[in-house]
Amino acid sequence: xxxxxxxxxxxxxxxxxxxxxxxxxxxxxxxxxxxxxxxxxxxxxxxxxxxxxxxxxxxxxxxxxxxxxxxxxxxxxxxxxxxxxxxxxxxxxxxxxxxxxxxxxxxxxxxxxxxxxxxxxxxxxxxxxxxxxxxxxxxxxxxxxxxxxxxxxxxxxxxxxxxxxxxxxxxxxxxxxxxxxxxxxxxxxxxxxxxxxxxxxxxxxxxxxxxxxxxxxxxxxxxxxxxxxxxxxxxxxxxxxxxxxxxxxxxxxxxxxxxxxxxxxxxxxxxxxxxxxxxxxxxxxxxxxxxxxxxxxxxxxxxxxxxxxxxxxxxxxxxxxxxxxxxxxxxxxxxxxxxxxxxxxxxxxxxxxxxxxxxxxxxxxxxxxxxxxxxxxxxxxxxxxxxxxxxxxxxxxxxxxxxxxxxxxxxxxxxxxxxxxxxxxxxxxxxxxxxxxxxxxxxxxxxxxxxxxxxxxxxxxxxxxxxxxxxxxxxxxxxxxxxxxxxxxxxxxxxxxxxxxxxxxxxxxxxxxxxxxxxxxxxxxxxxxxxxxxxxxxxxxxxxxxxxxxxxxxxxxxxxxxxxxxxxxxxxxxxxxxxxxxxxxxxxxxxxxxxxxxxxxxxxxxxxxxxxxxxxxxxxxxxxxxxxxxxxxxxxxxxxxxxxxxxxxxxxxxxxxxxxxxxxxxxxxxxxxxxxxxxxxxxxxxxxxxxxxxxxxxxxxxxxxxxxxxxxxxxxxxxxxxxxxxxxxxxxxxxxxxxxxxxxx
Amino acid sequence: xxxxxxxxxxxxxxxxxxxxxxxxxxxxxxxxxxxxxxxxxxxxxxxxxxxxxxxxxxxxxxxxxxxxxxxxxxxxxxxxxxxxxxxxxxxxxxxxxxxxxxxxxxxxxxxxxxxxxxxxxxxxxxxxxxxxxxxxxxxxxxxxxxxxxxxxxxxxxxxxxxxxxxxxxxxxxxxxx
Numbered sequence: 001x002x003x004x005x006x007x008x009x010x011x012x013x014x015x016x017x018x019x020x021x022x023x024x025x026x027x028x029x030x031x032x033x034x035x036x037x038x039x040x041x042x043x044x045x046x047x048x049x050x051x052x053x054x055x056x057x058x059x060x061x062x063x064x065x066x067x068x069x070x071x072x073x074x075x076x077x078x079x080x081x082x083x084x085x086x087x088x089x090x091x092x093x094x095x096x097x098x099x100x101x102x103x104x105x106x107x108x109x110x111x112x113x114x115x116x117x118x119x120x121x122x123x124x125x126x127x128x129x130x131x132x133x134x135x136x137x138x139x140x141x142x143x144x145x146x147x148x149x150x151x152x153x154x155x156x157x158x159x160x161x162x163x164x165x166x167x168x169x170x171x172x173x174x175x176x177x178x179x180x181x182x183x184x185x186x187x188x189x190x191x192x193x194x195x196x197x198x199x200x201x202x203x204x205x206x207x208x209x210x211x212x213x214x215x216x217x218x219x220x221x222x223x224x225x226x227x228x229x230x231x232x233x234x235x236x237x238x239x240x241x242x243x244x245x246x247x248x249x250x251x252x253x254x255x256x257x258x259x260x261x262x263x264x265x266x267x268x269x270x271x272x273x274x275x276x277x278x279x280x281x282x283x284x285x286x287x288x289x290x291x292x293x294x295x296x297x298x299x300x301x302x303x304x305x306x307x308x309x310x311x312x313x314x315x316x317x318x319x320x321x322x323x324x325x326x327x328x329x330x331x332x333x334x335x336x337x338x339x340x341x342x343x344x345x346x347x348x349x350x351x352x353x354x355x356x357x358x359x360x361x362x363x364x365x366x367x368x369x370x371x372x373x374x375x376x377x378x379x380x381x382x383x384x385x386x387x388x389x390x391x392x393x394x395x396x397x398x399x400x401x402x403x404x405x406x407x408x409x410x411x412x413x414x415x416x417x418x419x420x421x422x423x424x425x426x427x428x429x430x431x432x433x434x435x436x437x438x439x440x441x442x443x444x445x446x447x448x449x450x451x452x453x454x455x456x457x458x459x460x461x462x463x464x465x466x467x468x469x470x471x472x473x474x475x476x477x478x479x480x481x482x483x484x485x486x487x488x489x490x491x492x493x494x495x496x497x498x499x500x501x502x503x504x505x506x507x508x509x510x511x512x513x514x515x516x517x518x519x520x521x522x523x524x525x526x527x528x529x530x531x532x533x534x535x536x537x538x539x540x541x542x543x544x545x546x547x548x549x550x551x552x553x554x555x556x557x558x559x560x561x562x563x564x565x566x567x568x569x570x571x572x573x574x575x576x577x578x579x580x581x582x583x584x585x586x587x588x589x590x591x592x593x594x595x596x597x598x599x600x601x602x603x604x605x606x607x608x609x610x611x612x613x614x615x616x617x618x619x620x621x622x623x624x625x626x627x628x629x630x631x632x633x634x635x636x637x638x639x640x641x642x643x644x645x646x647x648x649x650x651x652x653x654x655x656x657x658x659x660x661x662x663x664x665x666x667x668x669x670x671x672x673x674x675x676x677x678x679x680x681x682x683x684x685x686x687x688x689x690x691x692x693x694x695x696x697x698x699x700x701x702x703x704x705x706x707x708x709x710x711x712x713x714x715x716x717x718x719x720x721x722x723x724x725x726x727x728x729x730x731x732x733x734x735x736x737x738x739x740x741x742x743x744x745x
Numbered sequence: 746x747x748x749x750x751x752x753x754x755x756x757x758x759x760x761x762x763x764x765x766x767x768x769x770x771x772x773x774x775x776x777x778x779x780x781x782x783x784x785x786x787x788x789x790x791x792x793x794x795x796x797x798x799x800x801x802x803x804x805x806x807x808x809x810x811x812x813x814x815x816x817x818x819x820x821x822x823x824x825x826x827x828x829x830x831x832x833x834x835x836x837x838x839x840x841x842x843x844x845x846x847x848x849x850x851x852x853x854x855x856x857x858x859x860x861x862x863x864x865x866x867x868x869x870x871x872x873x874x875x876x877x878x879x880x881x882x883x884x885x886x887x888x889x890x891x892x893x894x895x896x897x898x899x900x901x902x903x904x905x906x907x908x909x910x911x912x913x914x915x916x917x918x919x920x921x922x
Binding site for chain 2: 071072074075085086087088091092094216217219221224225227228229231232244246247249250254256619620630631632633634635636644645678679680681682683
């Protein structure tokens, strides 16, 4: 192991080399060498952070009690994501820090995958093990056969490592398993995506239309806050959902639609707006392309036609369309977030985008605003090596419109087949529990078994850590620095995360892991900063701040470079589409051989005795990430299955009774789940909250609590346009005993 | 001075952030709570109504818990806040039995505990932890004797109800409907 003396020398060399090649780097703060040690122990009354419990990443403050122990986390008033108010998960984030089930030390597998038999290892040994394996796999198969799957802030540094190593297959399941279709659809229509946080101007809207989106149960903080503001100001809400969601109860119109038929309703709304002449004629004339095609296309898609499909009465379809038109352009047909449902999701999102275009809401107050973010340069590094193959080569002529990497695509490409030009041999997984994220678990396991190296970097033992060859314990967000948060918003703003305490146990931040691994792989030139403080301070100084300033304020908001949040009246705008217009008729989809305008196709319906499995979020939990958090378990410790009373009486089910769910492929839930008999769900569907039913015994509180929707999603309806994995085509029935265990032969 | 709270049931989404923030702020042991969220469903599919309420001690003007307390541990302080003095409490549970709102619990350390309106915070001019954290801003707190306070303003302009008014406790939590 390198001693202190060697470490200083290595760091010194790295800096010297770069300072010569880049004059800007000469400004590097030598003073930092003196400041370093003060930053952690400087007696901060409160430490700035941004939350890592979900992707919204609210900025706040960590406070300690009189004993100097981490006590509570509260919002930063300057932060546009939280406006000084954290959601229950962020407030309960301390539970993640204090969780005694945390991963505590590096682990190396000693037996076959799937059995959790590990030995403890030192960091040096674990990183050597990984580096040696990566080198030999790289030599045998090519370095492109390494993939990074990440859904955490640390992914930034691991991504640098991967690109330096020679692969660009970096994926977050939040694309192909979540918001990908809406991003592609809005790109096809407006030439820009919706982004995160969504650019929806909810606080100033007069009418909010939600298609299956359960704002309030999904606790996307700023959005929930703005919904509340809008309700205060008298906005009307139209909610389309087979479930009487929380927000449905606050809506002027709740449309209890038959599941899987949303596209028919959207097309009927488009029909009504056009044929009743309620659309924004000036906007459509000035900014859009293909109106006449669209008019012809939806000619027969009347409310009466949609009634037979959706079970929503024609009069309600017309009246709700009128409600939107009267609010226009201060109206939002919300694109939603988790939208991978039925495999035609890009087309459904296209219909949503088209509706917004007809209502003239894109670029208008109370519709969609034009967000801005800050340009922050990366720490200078040598150019990345050229890449000969990527995940895309496994799918020739497919998914050309996917702008991001498909996590499920990497999974598919890992399963060895002669036809795929790129098989992955190494996965590095950070902050995403793939077995509960990518549908069809048996396929994910097949892929994992084809790997030669699986490294999992996480704070908690999860299902995926049980399959790892090497487990690296990451410290929680309360114990580490991370990359600067820089998300698009009404005003450009940045937020800093600083450690409020030294890492507990032998856990380390991802940036440290990436930098140390880079040394062992001979890639240290890509991480030439001496300390993370030095690097962040340099980045912050490029945008007119400093680490010292950010330590005090946590969030810094900048002026917009383009002052208008919305289009000016009559402004000429060129959109980033082929025609430079908002494309009602998509030329890009047409040239790829897809329907240029959305077409409704019926989806399979549940067979007799089966019910469509609908899943969603609870405000107190994020994915499967929080189900062991003691603060949040007090609010909700397990999920329950919502069953309509008519169905409950058919099956003689009682409230609180435990049942197993079995899907159309005979897959039965590992654990039973309690029944909640409620009028709030349609008779053709059941509903559970995602993220429960953990089967890793190392999660002492979450193990065996509730059922996992993920294991019941074996039918995947693939979106041919961008590879999204539609997950709402699964049907379940009730069983009263566990599945018979296979007898070992 | 008369402290009171209003809860806007039209805005509350039942996220329980108030409960989490209260537990952390007041070191309430895991498994216990000074606040809770109630969800009431009425009707049958698809003609439904849902009311969500964030609930806590009503800090009643005519508080049965104070009247029945044998040691004087339960008492009312300035501003009408009902408190329990832990040192004087013998944990007999009479107050728990007398409260029509089930707002009190037995702390594992042997005394009875409940919402204090975060007295320690309001002394410093802050709002109670639940009010400060609520993402939907559906909780309003303040002095009923001050017409400009948040709580006075909302109950002046909105319809509201109190819980179990027939118990005669004169509760000081108002639910905007």
